[in-house]
Amino acid sequence: MASPFKILLADDHVMFRRGVRSLIQGMDNVEVVGEAGDGFELLRLLKAIHPHLVIMDISMPNLRGLEATREIKILDPGVKVLILSMHKEREYLYHALTAGAEGYLLKEDADGELISAIETLRQGGTFISPLLSAQMADIFVDKFQAGSEPRTGPGEPLTIREREIVKLIAEGKSSKEMGQLLFISSRTVQHHRANIMRKLNLKKTADLVKYAIQKGYVMASVF
Amino acid sequence: MASPFKILLADDHVMFRRGVRSLIQGMDNVEVVGEAGDGFELLRLLKAIHPHLVIMDISMPNLRGLEATREIKILDPGVKVLILSMHKEREYLYHALTAGAEGYLLKEDADGELISAIETLRQGGTFISPLLSAQMADIFVDKFQAGSEPRTGPGEPLTIREREIVKLIAEGKSSKEMGQLLFISSRTVQHHRANIMRKLNLKKTADLVKYAIQKGYVMASVF
DNA sequence: TTGCCCCTGGGTATAAATACCTAGGCTATA
DNA sequence: TATAGCCTAGGTATTTATACCCAGGGGCAA
CATH class of the missing domain: 3.40.50.2300 (Response regulator)
Incomplete structure (x- = not known):
């Protein structure tokens, strides 16, 4: 090696x-x-x-x-x-x-x-x-x-930025809030969001939350 | 007994x-x-x-x-x-x-x-x-x-209808879709939705999805 | 260098969610 | 009977999300 x-x-x-x-x-x-x-x-x-x-x-x-x-x-x-x-x-x-x-x-x-x-x-x-x-x-x-x-596998279609966005969405953040957190425009966040939806072939925020939980990006607990 | x-x-x-x-x-x-x-x-x-x-x-x-x-x-x-x-x-x-x-x-x-x-x-x-x-x-x-x-305990604050709505939201349904599924007005669905949010003290759809998963109403899988 | 992908940002438009208000019919129970 | 809770439904308004369009800069590799 x-x-x-x-x-x-x-x-x-x-x-x-x-x-x-x-x-x-x-x-x-x-x-x-x-x-x-x-x-x-x-x-x-x-x-x-x-x-x-x-x-x-x-x-x-x-x-x-x-x-x-x-x-x-x-x-x-x-x-x-x-x-x-x-x-x-x-x-x-x-x-x-x-x-x-x-x-x-x-x-x-x-x-x-x-x-x-x-x-x-x-x-x-x-x-x-x-x-x-x-x-x-x-x-x-x-x-x-x-x-x-x-x-961990090659099936991961999201970029680093997109995974960050996914996590924040699953935590309940709005695009505006995410923009402020990440120091980017809310429009950029929306753009990432749309790309994520398209890549994962998802339609709703609910699906994204489930994806994030499945991936371990967030916990299912609301507390 | x-x-x-x-x-x-x-x-x-x-x-x-x-x-x-x-x-x-x-x-x-x-x-x-x-x-x-x-x-x-x-x-x-x-x-x-x-x-x-x-x-x-x-x-x-x-x-x-x-x-x-x-x-x-x-x-x-x-x-x-x-x-x-x-x-x-x-x-x-x-x-x-x-x-x-x-x-x-x-x-x-x-x-x-x-x-x-x-x-x-x-x-x-x-x-x-x-x-x-x-x-x-x-x-x-x-x-x-x-x-x-x-x-199962007394801490369950939601009504039957509300739990149905929670499940459908977590499945990614919109208020309009839920109305059609349940044969009620989308306005009624929105009303239930607001009540659920208030009762559970939640703010976002993302929180509701996590609640539903935690309760076992839906699976975290997006597939 | 050229092309590709990522990240960035905006315009415009529609659909949906959210937050308030109102109220009537129904059922169960005190 | 009366009170309460649940389910139903609408009005109005604001905020978000979603779906298209556009484009420039940077990095990386063929």
Whole structure:
């Protein structure tokens, strides 16, 4: 393999990043290309570096890990995400997978399983911490890989800007509001909107919302 | 208990209905109050009888079982639904639970487990066929009971008509289209729409779509 | 360089949604 | 009987969305 597997680390604890980095250094053809201390920095680096994988603390500051995961999947759906978490509760796992993460690793497992997790994700798989029973993983993975497979695949017909618009529409924003948020004219937003509708062959805002949910751009919850 | 637990059977096979009925006859304070051979008949009987539980074949004609389940949850969210299915695949279980069913029983299990299933649902629980591992159930039940508990509870502020409107909006229908479908004026639809928005304290169609998905009135899929 | 796609912005027009107001018939219940 | 809630329907006005048209600048690749 000529091109190494590029990894971006996102965790607010320097020591933890150092530990992960040292673990990864023992792997072949895998390289840590950047580190971020919070979500904003992560997104900035993401645009600049375009890594293959982001390893992220779920409780990272400024855009918590799951929000950042959603953003990553909108900005660059091909980037895989491995969530590091201290939470054993299944709700966290569920939300991580629905946010689009391909991996969920407990920090207490990280020492022994991180390399396996990275390898699994590198090969297109999904990795769930062994402490969270394998059955759980199967279900969610089956469901959410099947339901959102084109998220990463070549079937993604939308541009980055268009995915941003889709997310905002699904959040209930009007074209005018989106224009103000994105610092562009509402007319431009309308233009994107029309292009999205045409590309996806949709007719109604309702369809767009369902598309966004299916893609994991937003959560179905109204709360 | 003075009032018996009223059950409506929906299955296109008469012999199967007969078998279920005979099984139930051995139970205390449980009564089969009607039988339907397809989905349309089921909904008609539902409005007339208002049973406590519907036991339904997943592959029933004219409105398949899952569609009928969604309709039931819109028309009368307090009615519990037990799906009878020959499908072991987890996708069917998943879709049944997201459609709002409280129970999923494999036909090959029905003989030995039907009474347990009915009792469980009667007491407000969720029953999944033992052949489908218990872990699966736990996950989904936790998720979807937590996420849609008010579906059956007193927190449901919408009327039947309003829930119908919500479902149609989430399906992408315009007020004019809904008026034609429901044989009422589009102005009436707009009035319902405004009432729904006010009751739920929502502002945008996008929020309504997410509400409908959360409630299980529609699926998030755009396909 | 040339072409293609993305992002940007506007004009115009129609359709739809949203926000207020009004009110009558119906049913269930206090 | 009377009160309340639900479903029905219309008036009027404003805001959005949708559907067409137009075009320029920038990046990227054949």
